[in-house]
Amino acid sequence: MADLSVVEICAGAGGQSLGLELAGFSHALAVELDANAATTLRENRPKWDIRKGDVADKELWDPREFANVSLLAGGVPCPPFSIAGKQLGATDERDLFAWAVELAAVMKPRALLLENVRGLSMPRFAAYRQHVKDRLKDMGYWSDWKLLEARDYGVPQLRPRFVLIALRPEDAKWFEWPKEDPYTGTVGTALYKLMAQENWPGVERWAAGANNIAPTIVGGSKKHGGADLGPTRAKAAWRALGVDALGVADAPPNESHPVGYVPKLTTEMVARIQGWGDSPEYDWNFTGRKTTRYRQIGNAFPPPVARAVGSSIVNAFRQNGNPKNLADVEEEILHDPLYIALKNASNSLTERELVSAAGVKMDSQEFERRMAHLARDFVIDEDDRLDGRAYRLAGFKGFIGQEIHERHARFAEMRARIS
Template identity: 40%
Template structure:
């Protein structure tokens, strides 16, 4: 057997799917309800089957190809810290989580991956949700593990902790090991973006890169109901300011030769990053394009799962399913 087959729910801009592709998984169906996200997927991978639909409306009986897959993956919208399972009927994020578990009931993949916020893994407030998942997966003959990964440990220049559930059918579970870090030192923002910052002839690119010597704080895509693109809340913007970056907005282009970088004077003397640079900070390859206007592009990027983490997960799951003798692959993050 060559590539293993997977279905990806709430696929967004394709970060998780791209990573799994790099681990030699072949997508048979990707679903997302946002037209711009579906446009992004089709623009980059015209051969992928992309379905524009809300997961809550998805009927697997109308898509027979999903019944013959090795993996069901879902990078779901983030549950809110105050969410409770008792409110699932009125909380869209929790309803999607519930729907994914029920979809596993219908599809019966050999493995299941759900990616979400770190607090979903162990916070006491989410215990009822975890108990619901445990009962459903036990009933279906899966064993599972909750854990947290930091994207920075996999070559992504960003401190981004991801809460993960990996479930496998009983006969494969004992062989599963969560991915181990692939880098010894975290890649800094300056290292990741120095080349692109210098492309327009900006003379301070070297000096800026030396100051931006840590990994980026977590990129936040924000809500479709709030304003334009920015790099996150107040605390996050302060972290960006220490790197000489104005986190209150996203740039239309890279700095030119006349841009004066004087961060000590405030945000107007700071450099800003572009959506393309934000994508590099998420671990996307430089040639991955995003549909829509600037704010829509940035939100897709901020909500995405970093592809190198998806690849590491794919390789770990592939190793657990290795009784089939399938070959392994690997995703290479951009320099």
């Protein structure tokens, strides 16, 4: 493969794509399920190899054809881990995180980059995260997680994203998470030109009142009937910024709108809040109808954040900076001591034995709660013994590429609603 080549899965409409390109990567392939997002990718990068369909469909692409690519990257579906959802994790038909990690064993990329919502960083998924790190270590990769906030990388929005990086040890010792470059303006300064382009007389007053950064752009799911800027709490935050969040406008306010008018955002404005369009290098054309465009934008990884992370990977490849002790640069992300005790056990363990092996203090109620969380992502065998019920870790429930897995049937059933 060419130097700095990337295969991007679940590419969406191109937020991560553009950011990685600006960091120096060249796309060998981009795969996306949503037809509208794939059309947007083709509109902006007609020479790329862009394939539309289920990324796990072996008839769509063969990962072995892209062996030794420089980077395997993707923004795999968020709902399995979303705080706003049911947090089904490995049992959600949209969960492709563990599957994407397993791709590394086939493709052997020089680096892996996966991003997802903040929910994946929560205690509920501590064992899931440890499973991922363990698998990557088995494959010969060092890995680390970090929660990145979009506003810290030049984006006028509160948008935390949980990012996984995996590198081979010889590159990993040169890796540094990107340095922060916070956005110093407000929604008013970010959107002033777009709000003023139709000569709205109230733009100055509006911009002065829109004096904070934006809440997280949400509402990009096909399960919603139309485009709006989120649930009640988000709408209230937008209202405080002088924005009507009950929908998205076709055009900016004009000279006929009074000074005190409360405008809706256009999709161009939403894209600006996501990090597109601030300069020519971030220009991007979204195709389709208004709601379709909004969903593409709302589901994206902000390009400046992707660029910052991609640049850190490139710096590691080029051995820029100073090499480090890998143990000194890993973020302290909570992992599940019960899972680790189960994984390391050679036989079944009772509650008392598990708690002792885990080195933690908890009562039976807390133990049952944590075991229930584990059982959502892992197969836990239980046996009744004279000294109590014993537990054994018997497998991972998630989809990792199995020919026979309930994910296929659920995915086929839900496909029209997956975004």
